[in-house]
Amino acid sequence: MVSILASAISSKRQGLRLWLVLLTLWAGPAMAEDVYLSQEAFLAQTFDGTPPQPRLMWLTGDLREQVSDILGHPPRVARLRYWSDERRSAWILEEIGKEHPITMGFVVEDGALSATRVLIYRESRGWEIRHDFFTRQFERLGLTEQHHLSGQVDNISGATLSVSAARRMARVALLLDQHRQDS
Amino acid sequence: MSHSLRVRVRRWHRSAGAVVALFVGVFVVSGILINHAPQLELDQRHVASAWVLDHYGIQIAPPQHGWRIGDNWISQSGGRIYFNRQPVETSEPIISVAALDPMIVIATRQSLLLLSPTGELIEQLDSASLPTPVQAMHVEGEHLLLHAANQWWQSDRDLLQWQPGREPQAQAMARSALPSALAQAIADHARSHELTWLRVVSDIHSGRILGPWGVLLMDAVAVVLGLLAASGLWLWLRTAPRRHH
Numbered sequence: 278m279v280s281i282l283a284s285a286i287s288s289k290r291q292g293l294r295l296w297l298v299l300l301t302l303w304a305g306p307a308m309a310e311d312v313y314l315s316q317e318a319f320l321a322q323t324f325d326g327t328p329p330q331p332r333l334m335w336l337t338g339d340l341r342e343q344v345s346d347i348l349g350h351p352p353r354v355a356r357l358r359y360w361s362d363e364r365r366s367a368w369i370l371e372e373i374g375k376e377h378p379i380t381m382g383f384v385v386e387d388g389a390l391s392a393t394r395v396l397i398y399r400e401s402r403g404w405e406i407r408h409d410f411f412t413r414q415f416e417r418l419g420l421t422e423q424h425h426l427s428g429q430v431d432n433i434s435g436a437t438l439s440v441s442a443a444r445r446m447a448r449v450a451l452l453l454d455q456h457r458q459d460s
Numbered sequence: 461m462s463h464s465l466r467v468r469v470r471r472w473h474r475s476a477g478a479v480v481a482l483f484v485g486v487f488v489v490s491g492i493l494i495n496h497a498p499q500l501e502l503d504q505r506h507v508a509s510a511w512v513l514d515h516y517g518i519q520i521a522p523p524q525h526g527w528r529i530g531d532n533w534i535s536q537s538g539g540r541i542y543f544n545r546q547p548v549e550t551s552e553p554i555i556s557v558a559a560l561d562p563m564i565v566i567a568t569r570q571s572l573l574l575l576s577p578t579g580e581l582i583e584q585l586d587s588a589s590l591p592t593p594v595q596a597m598h599v600e601g602e603h604l605l606l607h608a609a610n611q612w613w614q615s616d617r618d619l620l621q622w623q624p625g626r627e628p629q630a631q632a633m634a635r636s637a638l639p640s641a642l643a644q645a646i647a648d649h650a651r652s653h654e655l656t657w658l659r660v661v662s663d664i665h666s667g668r669i670l671g672p673w674g675v676l677l678m679d680a681v682a683v684v685l686g687l688l689a690a691s692g693l694w695l696w697l698r699t700a701p702r703r704h705h
Contacts, residue, residue, distance in 0.1 A: 315588070316588035317588060330620060330621065331589070331620050332620075333618055333620070353581060354581050354582060354583050354584065355576065355580055355581065355582040355583070356582055356583050357583075358583070358589070358620070375498075376503065
């Protein structure tokens with residue numbers, strides 16, 4: 278970005294170009310990052326203050342294909358870290374709503390979601406999904422054989438893409454927990 | 461007097477309408493495009509046209525240096541990290557690169573990116589999983605060493621745990637001069653991913669495409685359009701047939 282500005286300043290029509298570049302920077306799709314809950318706090322809440330050591334899960338083979346089917350695109354990374362004890366597992370996932378990734382935390386207990394939290398929200402609209410009235414809807418939902426949620430999660434007007442991303446991440450968290458227990 | 465005023469207003473109305481007709485066309489087309497930008501994916505499509513990028517003054521100099529790992533190059537341009545010519549991630553500046561067989565590890569101040577030997581992103585670790593801010597990185601055997609918070613930290617094999625470690629003896633991987641063809645290809649890619657069509661159409665709609673004077677020009681056109689509406693209404697009221705009771 279510095280090189281763009283430097284170039285604009287040195288151009289012949291520097292006044293016009295610099296104005297346009299500055300305007301582009303000012304009016305462009307800025308990525309504001311709202312952290313609602315840190316990863317450390319989410320894990321501490323989930324595991325009563327003492328989270329276990331993280332473990333790794335590779336998204337390869339059939340699992341990668343299943344995750345891709347849910348997301349509608351290949352997963353961004355090839356492996357994920359998760360946290361688990363005898364009763365539950367915790368997953369921190371990222372998915373793009375419209376332009377920027379939303380970071381959410383999911384806790385799975387006995388094959389059903391027991392907690393859903395928005396950790397970081399970066400989109401310009403749709404932040405309403407962070408509220409309890411929305412995340413509460415995921416509680417006690419499991420995964421059907423077709424890898425859909427076992428119950429309804431209502432849409433929020435104006436936050437359709439964020440809601441959709443949250444649903445996809447919830448399905449992935451449940452699928453990964455199934456895979457964890459099977460392997 | 462009234463007749464003369466009506467003639468003058470009608471003349472002005474016709475002339476002003478003809479003058480702003482072109483701008484109205486621009487308003488209409490660009491406005492419809494902006495309204496349907498999500499469906500048309502204008503915010504996802506990037507401008508590759510050289511003259512448009514030149515007009516915006518967007519120039520990206522080819523990166524001079526990169527880190528060579530075997531036959532592959534890691535470099536950075538326009539805020540993106542590249543594996544050879546392939547963009548990997550948008551990122552803050554690279555601090556160091558290391559080969560942790562079989563992975564390639566790229567360190568920035570706040571994160572580590574782990575790449576496969578073919579450039580796929582394996583994992584991105586942030587400050588929740590790392591000692592940060594990272595100031596330096598080395599590899600010793602199967603362990604990654606990070607210098608952060610004024611001390612050295614050593615990882616386990618899977619980079620899951622970090623413990624205080626000792627200062628490494630070996631030198632960090634040094635940067636080398638990038639091959640010029642690769643550097644130019646990277647700069648071309650980075651340049652053609654800086655500007656979206658939505659920004660261009662929005663700037664045409666507002667007049668910003670012509671700079672500050674363009675905005676004032678569109679303001680003037682908008683005022684004229686308002687006056688046209690007023691004069692049109694006035695003329696219609698003055699010439700409307702009167703009802704006879």
